[in-house]
Amino acid sequence: MSVGNWITRVDHKHVGLFYILSALAFFLVGGMEAMALRAQLAMPNLKLLTPDQYNQIFTMHGTTMIFLVVTPVLIGFGIYLVPLMIGASEMVFPRLNALSFWLQLAGGLLLYLSFATGQAPAAGWFSYAPLSEKPFSPGKGSDYWAFALLLISAAMIIAAINLAVTVATARAPGMTMRRVPLFVWMTFVNSLMIVFALPVLDASLVMLLADRLLHARFFDAAHGGSPLLWQHYFWIFGHPQVYIMILPAFGMISEIIPVFSRNAIFGYTSAALSTVAIAFLSYGVWVHHMFAVALGTTFISVFAAASMLIAVPTGVKIFNWAATMLGGSLRLTTSMLFAVAFLLEFTIGGLSGVAFATVPVDWELTDTYFVVAHIHYVLFGGTIFALFAATYYWFPKMTGRMLDEKLGRLHFWLVVIGFNGTFFVHHILGLLGMPRRIYTYGDIPWWGPLNLISTVSAAVLVLGILLFCTNLVVSLQLGAVSGDDPWDAWTLEWAASSPPARNNFAEIPVVRSRRPLWDLKHPDAADWLLEETPVQGGD
Amino acid sequence: MVWGLLFHPQSPETEAIASLLADVLVLSAAVFSLVAALVVASLVRPRRARGEPEGRRILDAKAARARIEAIWTCVTVIVLGGLFLLTVRAMAKIDAPLEPGTAPDLVVTGHQWWWEAQYPNGVVTTGEIHIPAGHRLLVRIDSADVIHDFWVPQLARKMDAVPGLDGYIWLEANKPGRYQGMCSEFCGAQHAWMHFVIIADSEADFSSWLKSQAQPATQPSGSAASEGARLFLEKKCGDCHAIAGTAAKGGNGPDLTHVLSREFLGAGIARNTPETVALWLTNPQAAKPGNRMPDPHLSDAEASALAAYLGTLK
Numbered sequence: 001m002s003v004g005n006w007i008t009r010v011d012h013k014h015v016g017l018f019y020i021l022s023a024l025a026f027f028l029v030g031g032m033e034a035m036a037l038r039a040q041l042a043m044p045n046l047k048l049l050t051p052d053q054y055n056q057i058f059t060m061h062g063t064t065m066i067f068l069v070v071t072p073v074l075i076g077f078g079i080y081l082v083p084l085m086i087g088a089s090e091m092v093f094p095r096l097n098a099l100s101f102w103l104q105l106a107g108g109l110l111l112y113l114s115f116a117t118g119q120a121p122a123a124g125w126f127s128y129a130p131l132s133e134k135p136f137s138p139g140k141g142s143d144y145w146a147f148a149l150l151l152i153s154a155a156m157i158i159a160a161i162n163l164a165v166t167v168a169t170a171r172a173p174g175m176t177m178r179r180v181p182l183f184v185w186m187t188f189v190n191s192l193m194i195v196f197a198l199p200v201l202d203a204s205l206v207m208l209l210a211d212r213l214l215h216a217r218f219f220d221a222a223h224g225g226s227p228l229l230w231q232h233y234f235w236i237f238g239h240p241q242v243y244i245m246i247l248p249a250f251g252m253i254s255e256i257i258p259v260f261s262r263n264a265i266f267g268y269t270s271a272a273l274s275t276v277a278i279a280f281l282s283y284g285v286w287v288h289h290m291f292a293v294a295l296g297t298t299f300i301s302v303f304a305a306a307s308m309l310i311a312v313p314t315g316v317k318i319f320n321w322a323a324t325m326l327g328g329s330l331r332l333t334t335s336m337l338f339a340v341a342f343l344l345e346f347t348i349g350g351l352s353g354v355a356f357a358t359v360p361v362d363w364e365l366t367d368t369y370f371v372v373a374h375i376h377y378v379l380f381g382g383t384i385f386a387l388f389a390a391t392y393y394w395f396p397k398m399t400g401r402m403l404d405e406k407l408g409r410l411h412f413w414l415v416v417i418g419f420n421g422t423f424f425v426h427h428i429l430g431l432l433g434m435p436r437r438i439y440t441y442g443d444i445p446w447w448g449p450l451n452l453i454s455t456v457s458a459a460v461l462v463l464g465i466l467l468f469c470t471n472l473v474v475s476l477q478l479g480a481v482s483g484d485d486p487w488d489a490w491t492l493e494w495a496a497s498s499p500p501a502r503n504n505f506a507e508i509p510v511v512r513s514r515r516p517l518w519d520l521k522h523p524d525a526a527d528w529l530l531e532e533t534p535v536q537g538g539d
Numbered sequence: 540m541v542w543g544l545l546f547h548p549q550s551p552e553t554e555a556i557a558s559l560l561a562d563v564l565v566l567s568a569a570v571f572s573l574v575a576a577l578v579v580a581s582l583v584r585p586r587r588a589r590g591e592p593e594g595r596r597i598l599d600a601k602a603a604r605a606r607i608e609a610i611w612t613c614v615t616v617i618v619l620g621g622l623f624l625l626t627v628r629a630m631a632k633i634d635a636p637l638e639p640g641t642a643p644d645l646v647v648t649g650h651q652w653w654w655e656a657q658y659p660n661g662v663v664t665t666g667e668i669h670i671p672a673g674h675r676l677l678v679r680i681d682s683a684d685v686i687h688d689f690w691v692p693q694l695a696r697k698m699d700a701v702p703g704l705d706g707y708i709w710l711e712a713n714k715p716g717r718y719q720g721m722c723s724e725f726c727g728a729q730h731a732w733m734h735f736v737i738i739a740d741s742e743a744d745f746s747s748w749l750k751s752q753a754q755p756a757t758q759p760s761g762s763a764a765s766e767g768a769r770l771f772l773e774k775k776c777g778d779c780h781a782i783a784g785t786a787a788k789g790g791n792g793p794d795l796t797h798v799l800s801r802e803f804l805g806a807g808i809a810r811n812t813p814e815t816v817a818l819w820l821t822n823p824q825a826a827k828p829g830n831r832m833p834d835p836h837l838s839d840a841e842a843s844a845l846a847a848y849l850g851t852l853k
């Protein structure tokens with residue numbers, strides 16, 4: 001296929017795959033960066049990297065994983081799956097769809113181009129002013145960072161509007177909002193969150209660029225500006241962003257667990273409503289990233305209460321999934337193994353989140369390795385595990401072939417062992433007082449051995465990920481042919497061929513319940529029969 | 540010296556934090572065990588017999604489901620409510636209110652990448668901050684450049700040092716000892732080496748330390764040291780460093796009036812020995828890569844004269 005051919009593709013399935021594949025490429029880059037960081041920290045006083053190199057690499061690692069991997073890959077799955085799941089033939093704005101991907105990619109490339117200037121950004125992924133201001137970051141890195149993020153946020157907003165409009169207007173007949181798959185619900189809510197959160201990031205980036213390039217003084221305390229202005233703006237975006245990076249993963253899990261538990265989701269309505277609750281609350285908790293700033297105890301305790309409240313709808317979700325499994329009978333495919341592991345790992349990440357809402361604990365542990373553990377349990381143990389589950393689950397739909405289950409199991413165990421070995425010890429390091437973002441440390445009791453465990457485990461994790469890539473490549477050629485519906489699933493994408501034809505469906509099945517394919521396969525025990533009898537009906 | 544807080548809180552404030560932390564950890568372990576138990580229970584449940592209609596179980600039991608969901612939600616709300624009360628109580632203890640207008644007992648300023656402490660009597664020290672044990676001090680945290688964070692895990696909560704915003708904390712040590720501290724907000728190239736030590740002294744030791752620090756620098760005797768004192772001004776060291784009793788009054792680098800009395804150089808990166816001082820003078824960027832002291836381009840003779848002078852600053 002020629003390049004021109006690629007660029008002009010607008011089929012949502014191609015655009016979705018572009019998103020997913022480019023995220024995978026950046027995931028490998030970000031992973032290599034992580035390994036460089038772990039190598040430097042393996043033992044006290046190592047000199048593999050200079051301080052400046054270390055700071056660039058951890059900044060690029062965080063920015064890459066957040067803006068070039070996790071966020072876009074979830075959007076990519078949304079773009080691929082949402083039209084199929086709602087019985088549509090295409091996104092509502094196919095060309096905008098393609099534009100969003102190319103903007104996203106351009107942003108990623110621009111970010112990496114900064115290495116060519118000799119100074120990649122080095123102020124961390126949240127780039128606190130005044131460190132990110134010209135006097136303290138004179139290189140061009142922070143300018144590249146800000147421009148790249150502007151491009152990426154434009155891409156995100158375009159994709160989000162497109163997804164939201166598609167869900168709102170392109171659903172098949174009978175596919176009411178009370179019947180769409182939970183992945184669609186969560187992608188829909190997620191898209192609205194993107195539309196409201198990302199402009200705040202844009203505003204802060206523009207202020208930063210104005211300070212850096214036009215001698216403005218937004219964040220300069222000596223001239224009437226305020227460094228806290230950056231923090232408020234950034235986290236008003238940043239906290240919703242945290243959920244933007246997990247809600248679609250919740251959606252994936254909500255599809256996968258029921259199918260492999262042979263059981264309809266426990267509490268569809270509460271799963272959907274809790275998503276909405278999380279979305280609203282997530283705009284009211286940003287100050288919990290700033291508890292260590294002198295903001296006054298009363299002010300802070302309001303945000304502590306709001307942050308704790310988020311645990312309620314999140315707990316509802318965990319319970320929905322666990323109850324679905326408990327009531328079903330499990331099929332432990334690799335996809336399901338990752339989903340089950342997600343449940344446990346994400347619970348750990350959620351609980352350390354509650355610890356940080358407990359303000360005095362935050363006063364002790366914020367900006368230590370305890371935070372590093374927390375974000376990785378949420379983003380890796382949470383979202384990336386969900387993405388592995390999703391890949392094993394939807395790969396057959398996307399390619400027509402199954403991923404290899406034997407390699408899959410090996411991949412699973414390497415990742416579980418590597419991940420927990422790498423990040424669980426970070427909790428302990430945090431409790432032992434190790435601040436995050438230090439390029440080295442002295443000979444302090446326990447720090448050396450714990451860091452070594454972490455680094456060795458990270459190598460195991462990398463091995464697992466390489467195995468996953470091998471599985472993708474090998475199975476694409478040699479995997480068993482999957483057929484349209486290898487998992488005996490219930491949502492509409494499995495009614496399309498694998499891979500789906502250009503317009504997805506030759507004929508859209510009748511949608512009379514949340515599980516149209518179940519109804520089709522079991523006409524005598526169809527869900528809609530129950531739903532239409534209010535006494536026993538679904539919720 | 541043990542780092543970190545969990546097992547060794549050494550002040551009433553960190554004791555409050557540690558006990559709350561212990562509660563949170565126990566609670567987390569309980570919740571995790573509950574979720575894990577649910578998962579394990581569903582894994583060991585016998586696979587359903589063939590032929591049994593699958594996938595209907597939950598749909599059938601709407602009323603029961605609503606009840607279970609309500610109970611689960613209420614329990615979470617109650618547990619979190621309790622946690623919130625504990626949180627607010629601990630906050631009140633750690634951030635005890637202060638009378639408006641109270642003057643701080645100590646002003647600590649973060650610089651890229653070292654900490655300066657100023658006492659009410661004018662004494663200024665760098666990185667090794669003495670306090671009297673058993674006294675609760677009000678400390679004001681400032682920054683001279685970017686955002687830093689003042690953190691002594693065993694003695695006090697963290698406080699961000701934000702330019703233009705005064706932060707106040709209570710600092711106290713139950714008993715004499717040395718307590719490690721470090722910058723805990725990423726602040727640029729040498730964030731890793733922005734350590735400091737709180738040295739809690741008995742009352743007598745503290746006041747004699749304070750008295751000796753209040754002395755201006757000793758007048759250099761001997762030709763090398765006097766030459767060093769002259770070079771210190773000639774080479775513009777005084778633009779950045781202050782030495783009390785001389786014309787050197789700079790504030791962009793550590794006060795060197797009593798540099799010999801300190802154990803570490805470069806905010807913890809090296810011990811204070813004649814060799815490390817010599818390296819610091821001839822190649823500061825090798826001593827601490829990226830730090831804010833430019834290479835002064837000294838000849839060997841100049842470096843050793845300066846070293847001799849610094850060697851008199853007890």
Ligand SMILES: [Cu+2]
Pocket residue numbers: 649652686687688722723724725726730733
């Ligand atoms: Cu600092």
